[in-house]
Amino acid sequence: GQQLNQSPQSMFIQEGEDVSMNCTSSSIFNTWLWYKQDPGEGPVLLIALYKAGELTSNGRLTAQFGITRKDSFLNISASIPSDVGIYFCAGQSGNTGTASKLTFGTGTRLQVTL
């Protein structure tokens, strides 16, 4: 199936540093979602974006819906050890009915060192 390109693929940062990752697509999406997955668990929703240009924050996390609707980025400020995990972007095209499918990004693996 189709996947979105995420970058970077992985990153090692020090505690306290800010993190930035992005997701790009050749297709237009109407909704962008960002998830975090810990090992052996299902993804947990972090932020949902519904409008082009929208900038939304959730604590130390900030995400933006690209103006072209083909990209999105996620920033994490002042990283802490529990930020370790894999971050996935997901895009949805078409309507927002309950049966609409998501396309997932390739993931960004984040590791935080003390």
Next chain:
Amino acid sequence: GAVVSQHPSRVICKSGTSVKIECRSLDFQATTMFWYRQFPKQSLMLMATSNEGSKATYEQGVEKDKFLINHASLTLSTLTVTSAHPEDSSFYICSARGASGAGELFFGEGSRLTVL
């Protein structure tokens, strides 16, 4: 947010046997649930869309006779891996949308299947 729960979280079975994984929406009714498969260090790949009261819709390349899906109620979908083989070993995750139908998709905890 909506709560989705899976059971079992881990299962080990012998080659040739069948395994059933349950996915429940705990605090909302879900007419549609989604089943994903995830291999180590890879992204989530959609296998099928489970529709309450009707047949599931499978993604291209997913064998419907191999991965049987039943969505008999508004809060329960099951995935049965039939005649499992070692290559079926994977992390299976279900998801559903909340009652509002907005874009947000909530995931279960995942079920790790190991076929010996």
